[in-house]
Amino acid sequence: MQITAPSRREAIAGAIGAVALAGALVEVRAGETSREAGTGGGRLEVVVPAAAGGGFDTVARQTQYALQQNGLASGVEVLNLPGGGGTVGLNHTAQQRGRGDVLMVMGSSILGGIEITGSRTTLADITPLARLAEDYIVVAVRQDSPLRSLEDLAAAWTEAPRDLVVGGGAIGTSDHLLAALMLDGLGISPSELNYIVYSGDGEVLTSLLSHTSDIAVSSYNGFQSQIEAGEVRALAVSAAEPLPGVDVPTLREAGMDLDLANWRGLAAPGGLGEDEREVLLDLVHALVGTPEWQDTVERFGWREAFVAGEDFDAFLTEETARLEQIIEGLGLS
Numbered sequence: 001m002q003i004t005a006p007s008r009r010e011a012i013a014g015a016i017g018a019v020a021l022a023g024a025l026v027e028v029r030a031g032e033t034s035r036e037a038g039t040g041g042g043r044l045e046v047v048v049p050a051a052a053g054g055g056f057d058t059v060a061r062q063t064q065y066a067l068q069q070n071g072l073a074s075g076v077e078v079l080n081l082p083g084g085g086g087t088v089g090l091n092h093t094a095q096q097r098g099r100g101d102v103l104m105v106m107g108s109s110i111l112g113g114i115e116i117t118g119s120r121t122t123l124a125d126i127t128p129l130a131r132l133a134e135d136y137i138v139v140a141v142r143q144d145s146p147l148r149s150l151e152d153l154a155a156a157w158t159e160a161p162r163d164l165v166v167g168g169g170a171i172g173t174s175d176h177l178l179a180a181l182m183l184d185g186l187g188i189s190p191s192e193l194n195y196i197v198y199s200g201d202g203e204v205l206t207s208l209l210s211h212t213s214d215i216a217v218s219s220y221n222g223f224q225s226q227i228e229a230g231e232v233r234a235l236a237v238s239a240a241e242p243l244p245g246v247d248v249p250t251l252r253e254a255g256m257d258l259d260l261a262n263w264r265g266l267a268a269p270g271g272l273g274e275d276e277r278e279v280l281l282d283l284v285h286a287l288v289g290t291p292e293w294q295d296t297v298e299r300f301g302w303r304e305a306f307v308a309g310e311d312f313d314a315f316l317t318e319e320t321a322r323l324e325q326i327i328e329g330l331g332l333s
Contacts, residue, residue: 047092048079049090050089062292063287080324086114095128098271099269100276104268107265113173116327129312132305134306136220137237139235140217141216141235141302145232147235150254174260175217194266256301
């Protein structure tokens with residue numbers, strides 16, 4: 001069952017009180033443990049397990065803006081910690097155990113990173129809160145590329161897969177898995193993928209425009225401006241259905257039976273009491289009800305896909321199993 005977000009008025013009113021409670025809970029914990037558990041007073045740290053400029057960073061910055069614009073937090077600090085397919089940021093968040101003033105942006109890439117790297121830190125060490133929205137990956141080339149369509153790309157890959165350099169996110173992220181799945185769908189071993197890892201959409205774009213890479217696989221919103229300006233040609237997006245207002249075919253429309261959603265969500269450190277968890281869930285419900293967040297979803301071409309609490313836990317169980325199966329099937333684990 002999908003949880004429906006409350007009305008904006010109800011959510012914001014409830015969450016303002018919730019943030020005040022969060023500050024009080026943090027102060028109590030600080031006294032009990034003789035350490036500074038957080039800043040209190042409704043201040044938050046949002047951990048981004050990726051570099052600035054990428055999809056995770058966009059979620060964090062837009063969360064920061066929406067919370068502060070609506071008085072849901074007195075101050076929100078964004079902390080970028082890239083590396084390890086997201087596991088560096090995951091480790092940092094897990095180390096903040098018991099802190100109710102820390103959030104972390106999460107998504108399918110984190111699950112893939114855990115599986116690929118064999119990370120000792122897993123979802124069991126944090127407190128998943130909610131899935132916010134789904135983002136999608138674009139397969140793009142330079143405007144002057146001889147590859148005019150996905151059919152052209154498939155033909156070039158089939159002829160000489162290692163001749164084409166693909167730029168994208170860390171190993172195990174949705175970018176990487178999509179490229180590997182595309183090769184696999186053509187009957188080519190994913191080991192033939194000539195893939196360069198970058199820490200954010202900005203670096204992937206720079207690599208493409210500087211002719212370091214021939215193909216980019218990255219979040220659509222990270223390339224949207226360049227696509228609309230005609231600097232970059234989008235061959236396809238990974239959505240299951242056409243994106244409203246986006247003149248780019250899906251992979252299926254372009255002839256490849258494949259789709260992959262890159263969902264975005266929020267988590268907190270482990271070790272939280274039930275009251276603290278409920279405070280943060282109230283805050284997330286309030287966030288998605290703000291006009292600023294609704295505008296963000298529309299502006300970046302995301303699909304609203306809000307699921308929280310126990311329903312989110314169930315989704316994560318299924319998603320983890322699905323990604324493990326994909327990674328093992330591709331021989332990447």
